[in-house]
Amino acid sequence: MEAISIGLLGLGTVGTGVVKIIEDHQDKLMHQIGCPIKINKVLVKDLTKERAVKIAPEMLTTNAKDVIDNPEIDVIIEVMGGVDETRNYLLQALKNKKHVVTANKDLMALYGSELLSVAIENSCDLFYEASVAGGIPILRSLVDGLSSDHITKMMGIVNGTTNFILTKMTKQGSAYEEVLKEAQRLGYAETDPTSDVEGLDAARKMVILATLGFSMKIDLDDVRVQGITNISEEDLQYAKQLGYTMKLIGMAQIEDDKVEVSVQPTLLGETHPLAAVNNEYNAVYVYGEAVGETMFYGPGAGSLPTATSIVSDLVVVLKNLVLGVNGKSIISPQFEKRMKEPNEIRSKYFLRLHVIDEVGVFANITSIFTNHGVSFEKILQLPVKEKGLSELVVVTHSTSLKDYEEILVELEDLSSVHHIKSSYRVEGNGHS
Amino acid sequence: MEAISIGLLGLGTVGTGVVKIIEDHQDKLMHQIGCPIKINKVLVKDLTKERAVKIAPEMLTTNAKDVIDNPEIDVIIEVMGGVDETRNYLLQALKNKKHVVTANKDLMALYGSELLSVAIENSCDLFYEASVAGGIPILRSLVDGLSSDHITKMMGIVNGTTNFILTKMTKQGSAYEEVLKEAQRLGYAETDPTSDVEGLDAARKMVILATLGFSMKIDLDDVRVQGITNISEEDLQYAKQLGYTMKLIGMAQIEDDKVEVSVQPTLLGETHPLAAVNNEYNAVYVYGEAVGETMFYGPGAGSLPTATSIVSDLVVVLKNLVLGVNGKSIISPQFEKRMKEPNEIRSKYFLRLHVIDEVGVFANITSIFTNHGVSFEKILQLPVKEKGLSELVVVTHSTSLKDYEEILVELEDLSSVHHIKSSYRVEGNGHS
Structure with a gap:
């Protein structure tokens, strides 16, 4: 097979990381796939902007059609973010029989099941490992590594910003507002931190995890969400005194075929594996009926960690392409959704x-x-x-x-x- | 496709777990594979022994040929342990075009490359996730989840017995001999604990990890090994006083294309992710050039955790079987082995x-x-x-x-x- 041709939607922090990994690790990728990977076209907003990676000017375009309707392109990597426009692009790309790798948690939490159906219809792969917990291969671990088990509980520290803030508040004894400013200065929090600190970002990731782990289509509205903005230094002192560590925990549990999903500040017993996960790190704790307790730990964000997950997804797409078996690995939910009532939680x-x-x-x-x-x-x-x-x-x-x-x-x-x-x-x- | 037929070599603790998971999770397995899984023949030593699972007497045999030469059987699961005889059985099974899933670290550390070559020649799958860190899907994470990255360091707590002993010695301030006896009483240590406490078991697992992670054929002789038998209470007290935790660490590092692999009692800084891994739990810390720090945590042994890894491997074999792409996922080592000299370590x-x-x-x-x-x-x-x-x-x-x-x-x-x-x-x- 000659070179496989990739189109990129977006060339921000993560997109730049993808280009860098494809260049730097080309030998390793070729050894696995058997042919080179070539980036063909990249959708950007501004053709003239300085980029952290070298990329030929003729490869950049401001017209999405140059990527999604481009007959030369086999696989689309979506790292532009956003929901409505991006959804349309990816639906079109799938209808054009292009495989898709995305890092977009907002899109997957809202329209994942639609996009996956269209992928199946078109015999396309659609992978999204990078949408949850950046560099941690957690989705693949749920789908492949623990495929034989019945998963009953997932607890995630899946938002690095809030974990950074809570760690600093706990260790320094500082107030929320003060630590938030420090996080913003260090680039761990956005200027408008609402989506992180109110738990919405974590809720989207829990939708993706719960849908995969329980094989049931969970919606964003199913998640009870509480953020960290009201946590006080006193609360953290009491937590410590009682032998607990405060974390923003995304929780998904199933009992008697009924599910609960929430994102809440939670006092964790100090010996819980998640209690030692500090700073901007993410981790997902998975309890399986047979395997018992497992935990997957790593960086939840960042250019290269997120790009690692994207390019690892790309490797699977390309191995499938070489074998001619794309579009076969998406498993539709096995069960109808049943949520627990408040008297059952x-x-x-x-x-x-x-x-x-x-x-x-x-x-x-x-x-x-x-x-x-x-x-x-x-x-x-x-x-x-x-x-x-x-x-x-x-x-x-x-x-x-x-x-x-x-x-x-x-x-x-x-x-x-x-x-x-x-x-x-x-x-x-x-x-x- | 009608039912897929499995042969089992061995029906001890782990084999019993495999039978149990295939029975208990049949619905989930069918949903993924599209057809039922049927256990056809099981090699045992004693036909009359009481078993913890119900199994029809006519399915048991004491003759290995009834399993490995059985034309009805598609996949062999090897959970009998041992090296020489087992190697011959699996070579014969592969030559008979039977796919193999094994939990045998001794065999894979010594003859892995031979068995994998024969598997490739015969277009067979050969998976061995359960051979390292029981229930943790670490091999799959290295091969798939982190496939795009350049892994430079792996540190593993890959022996549950020694981690249990060191944890108890640290927490209780007890002597090695005393804790060893407790571990033996609780079933965490064998009557003859040599292979665990002298680090040999961990060394075999590090051979498998290093071979996969660095894409280089590492041999058991390449591993420098030191056990835990000489660790004293005083050593642990000093470690604590200086801010360290003592763990038996399997270490594999690559620098300038040269590798070192060792198993040694190591003083870990208390904030290292592995420092909080206690009791009989295992964890593998992986450092990738792009992803940075990740860690995979879970049970390192036990009937059901180990069986989870085996049956998850089986699911991959069976998905491949349905797609007709078996034997394509084994990647031969990319690099010639180069070990570091003592002046480079x-x-x-x-x-x-x-x-x-x-x-x-x-x-x-x-x-x-x-x-x-x-x-x-x-x-x-x-x-x-x-x-x-x-x-x-x-x-x-x-x-x-x-x-x-x-x-x-x-x-x-x-x-x-x-x-x-x-x-x-x-x-x-x-x-x-």
Whole structure:
């Protein structure tokens, strides 16, 4: 076979990394595939911009048709981002029988099932390893490495920005706003950090993971999402004192064929494998019925790590191309989606309250929990912070989300509860 | 396609797990492959033995030919262990055009390249994911997930027995012999633990990892091996005091196209991802030029975890069978082997000495290091343990193995050095 011809949509940070890896590792790639890889056309916004890689000017175009309708091109690599326009480009590319590799989590979380169907119809490959946890080959591990197992739980630190912020807040004892600024200065957070810090970015990745891991079409609306913007230094101190580490955890669980998916700040027991994942690193913890606990750790973003996943996907496409078996590896969801109801979602919770410091308050509060059948694993009653108030921190035993939410409403209504300061999910055990 | 027919060589702990997973997860497997999987014949030593799985008596045989020469069987799963006899069986099976999945690290470390060649000649698949780190899909991650990258370093905790022993020794402050007995009682160590505690088991796994990761045929003789039997409680206390964790680390590195492979007790900086891998768990840390740091964590042994890897390999074989592309995924080594010489192997070292407590001793010792151009990162001179002796602990800056070994010989010869108590490789940084 002569050279295989690649079209690139986008030449930003990740696109540049793709060009660099294809150039630098050409020998290794050729050894695996049996023929050279050639980049043919690249869609860019600005033809005159300075680029970090050398690329012949005639290879650049501002017209997407030069890439997606180009008869010479075998495979499209999409690293332009965005949803609506990009979706149209990729649908067209697939209809033109071009295989697609994408790093676009937003697109895959929203339109993944549509794009995969069109890929199957056109006997095309469509791979998207880089869309979740950058350089970590987690999707391939779910689909191939653990293909024989029944996966029952996935927990991911799948957003590097928030993990960086929480790590720094924990280690430095600094406030959220201050660490956010540091993260922005270092390039770990965007100028508008909303999508990261409110948990939306992580939610999109959990949609992709849950869909693959449970073989069930999960939608973005199915994910309960809570961000990290309200986490205080006090919360982190209590977490530490109780033997927990605070992480933004994407959680996907299946029990009795029913699923729950959430992204929430979570107090993890300090011995949990995810508790040691710090700074901008990502990791996905996978529990399989037969294999037990596994974890996949690595860089969640960055030009070259993300490009590694993209080009590794490309290698699979090209091996398939050489063997003539493209479009055969996409497996449609095996099951109809069934989501857990709030009365079926169970967890332990950390709750921090400011209460009026008067006789009978504690009894009133505990009776609310007792009425819902919820008991405490830990209780800390602490020195008065403000005049007339005292701070109450509890960790509950496992309770249903329905009961817990009702408890929160009833506590809000209680005149002796001054303020519910914070509430987080708890996973695993802290100090005894 | 009708049912695909499997032959099993062996029905011990792992073989039983394979039968169980194929039965329990039949629906998921069928969804992926498109046809049922049927176990046809099983080679056992004893036809009458009680089994943990239900299996029809007529499926059992004590004659290997009933499996390897059986025209009905498409794929052989080898879980009987052993080397010479097993090698002959698998060579015969491959010549009979049967695909092979094996969990046999001893066999693959010694005869992997021969078996893989014969597999290619006969257009057969030969997969062996379960041979390294049980349930962790590490081989597939190296070959597929990181296929586009240039891997420069692999560090593995690839032996669960020794990791269990070192974890307990560290946490309980107990002696090696005592913890070994506990491990044997709990089933984490064999009655004869030699192969585990002397590092041979880990060395075999590092041969397989290095061969795949560096695309170079590495032999068992290329691995420098040191076991854990001489590690003392004092060593672990010093490690902790200096900010390190002691692990038995399989190390494979490539620099300027030259390789070193070793298995050695190593002091890891406490923030290294492998430092938190405890008890019987395994993990493989992989450094790629582009991706940076990744780590794959999970159970290294056990019936069901190991069987998960085997049946996941089987799924790949069967997908290939359905597509008619077996035997195409084995990639022969790309490079000739080139090993580093001792003057090219560089590391930091921890060294603990008992020295005669007299004037000028320290100067004599340091001059030996200085003559070899080696300086110290840390020095601890400690209270006299025995009358007239004092304990000296140093961590060197990076030095060549050649220099370090010469230093050890010269220290032995020094009359003021009473005894070299211990010496370990150091990786990463401890407390500053």
